[in-house]
Amino acid sequence: MMRTLMIAGYGMAGHRLAEEVLALDADEEWRIVILGEELYPAYDRVCLSGYLDGRSRADLMLPGRDFLQHPRAQLWLGCPAVGGDPASRTVRTADGSCLTYDALVLATGSRPFVPPVPGHDLPGCFVYRTFDDLDAIRAHARPGRNGVVVGGGLLGLEAANALRLLGMTPHVVETGPHLMPAQLDRGAAAVLHRHVTGLGVAVHCGTATVSIDSHPARTVRSVTLSNGTVIDTPLVIFAAGVRPRDDLATALGLERADRGGFLTDKLCRTSAPQVWAVGDCAAVGGRCYGLVAPGYRMAGSVARQVLGLEAEPLEDIDTSTTLKLLGINVATFGATGHQGAMEAAFAEDTRYAKAVFDADTGVLLGGILAGNTGTPTTLQPFIGRQPPADLEQLLLPA
Numbered sequence: 001m002m003r004t005l006m007i008a009g010y011g012m013a014g015h016r017l018a019e020e021v022l023a024l025d026a027d028e029e030w031r032i033v034i035l036g037e038e039l040y041p042a043y044d045r046v047c048l049s050g051y052l053d054g055r056s057r058a059d060l061m062l063p064g065r066d067f068l069q070h071p072r073a074q075l076w077l078g079c080p081a082v083g084g085d086p087a088s089r090t091v092r093t094a095d096g097s098c099l100t101y102d103a104l105v106l107a108t109g110s111r112p113f114v115p116p117v118p119g120h121d122l123p124g125c126f127v128y129r130t131f132d133d134l135d136a137i138r139a140h141a142r143p144g145r146n147g148v149v150v151g152g153g154l155l156g157l158e159a160a161n162a163l164r165l166l167g168m169t170p171h172v173v174e175t176g177p178h179l180m181p182a183q184l185d186r187g188a189a190a191v192l193h194r195h196v197t198g199l200g201v202a203v204h205c206g207t208a209t210v211s212i213d214s215h216p217a218r219t220v221r222s223v224t225l226s227n228g229t230v231i232d233t234p235l236v237i238f239a240a241g242v243r244p245r246d247d248l249a250t251a252l253g254l255e256r257a258d259r260g261g262f263l264t265d266k267l268c269r270t271s272a273p274q275v276w277a278v279g280d281c282a283a284v285g286g287r288c289y290g291l292v293a294p295g296y297r298m299a300g301s302v303a304r305q306v307l308g309l310e311a312e313p314l315e316d317i318d319t320s321t322t323l324k325l326l327g328i329n330v331a332t333f334g335a336t337g338h339q340g341a342m343e344a345a346f347a348e349d350t351r352y353a354k355a356v357f358d359a360d361t362g363v364l365l366g367g368i369l370a371g372n373t374g375t376p377t378t379l380q381p382f383i384g385r386q387p388p389a390d391l392e393q394l395l396l397p398a
């Protein structure tokens with residue numbers, strides 16, 4: 001008899017899982033029911049900013065026609081899962097349906113974190129996660145005016161670029177001492193800072209957003225920072241990090257990790273039988289990743305388990321990032337925050353590279369790159385080995 005895999009959440013990880021299951025299910029034993037909260041099929045969220053730069057929804061859509069017309073894949077779009085019962089293997093949807101499953105995978109992603117500053121909910125405040133968010137930002141944009149982005153990480157810089165594309169002057173506010181404090185050190189951030197300010201992005205680091213101030217009509221008028229700066233603006237985008245969407249944990253009686261997310265073991269198994277979690281919402285071994293590559297690894301592993309195939313536990317999840325932000329390359333590879341490590345940094349005006357070594361053995365642990373440097377692909381093979389004699393040349397090629 002045909003069995004049912006239910007996937008709650010149709011984003012990047014959920015789609016990858018469905019594709020893998022269809023590809024591996026040689027005996028055609030499984031049908032897939034996908035519950036999606038958004039009204040559209042999964043899309044490439046990593047390239048979401050392209051939507052404000054000439055790419056259409058269709059360009060960014062992940063499933064092809066074959067998938068959308070697949071006889072064993074059923075999409076329920078605009079129909080989120082709201083509850084269920086792992087004991088009777090049922091899921092309830094927002095439209096009141098009660099569906100049964102043989103295997104359930106939670107792939108509900110994450111939501112933007114909005115700091116509770118006064119005025120954060122005024123008309124004119126936005127987040128940056130979905131097509132709908134970008135449509136709302138586009139509709140509210142006022143060319144020639146300032147736009148404020150709260151958060152100077154990857155998302156914040158993407159949002160700043162979006163405001164540039166919409167003809168506004170972006171101001172990025174970051175509480176940390178420099179841009180992208182979670183990934184970059186001061187040297188790499190300085191190169192990034194010079195590059196983005198050269199493009200007209202104003203950067204305010206080491207200061208916090210104190211309040212979003214409004215007109216009498218309750219629309220955004222300005223943003224006040226803790227250093228006393230007041231930025232006149234009609235539009236604010238919050239890009240201050242994400243939180244795993246684990247609301248279903250309560251409804252399904254599943255364990256959460258201490259810092260949120262469906263708690264899973266290294267095989268992405270939650271605390272209920274036949275229920276897995278993948279992608280941003282999964283706290284694998286207690287940790288959420290918020291990056292697409294780990295989500296894809298989880299999807300690959302769970303697809304095999306659902307089909308009864310052997311799957312490797314997810315050890316050593318790679319959190320290296322390679323980004324192109326406003327036209328500049330920024331990357332980290334391997335481990336960069338190792339205690340007691342040795343470092344060698346090479347800095348020029350427009351580029352920067354740092355290699356991190358184990359202080360005892362001298363082996364390469366990882367590094368940080370900004371600007372026109374060597375790539376993680378050329379450097380990664382040396383991780384765990386003695387660095388080559390021409391390391392500087394690899395980091396900063398002539």
Ligand SMILES: Cc1cc2nc3c(=O)[nH]c(=O)nc-3n(C[C@H](O)[C@H](O)[C@H](O)COP(=O)(O)OP(=O)(O)OC[C@H]3O[C@@H](n4cnc5c(N)ncnc54)[C@H](O)[C@@H]3O)c2cc1C
Pocket residue numbers: 008009010011012013014035036037038045046047048049079080081082107108109110128129130155158245248278279280281290291292293295323
């Ligand atoms: C602008 C932007 C740029 C990014 N750039 C990078 C990058 O360069 N590199 C990188 O690694 N990562 C990047 N990311 C992060 C990356 O997009 C995520 O890691 C990835 O999308 C996670 O996939 P997911 O399927 O877990 O979650 P999502 O893609 O968020 O999909 C989850 C889906 O589940 C839906 N959902 C939620 N609850 C329910 C429910 N109860 N029932 C049904 N559906 C539900 C949501 O509406 C959503 O559609 C970026 C993100 C953004 C927004």
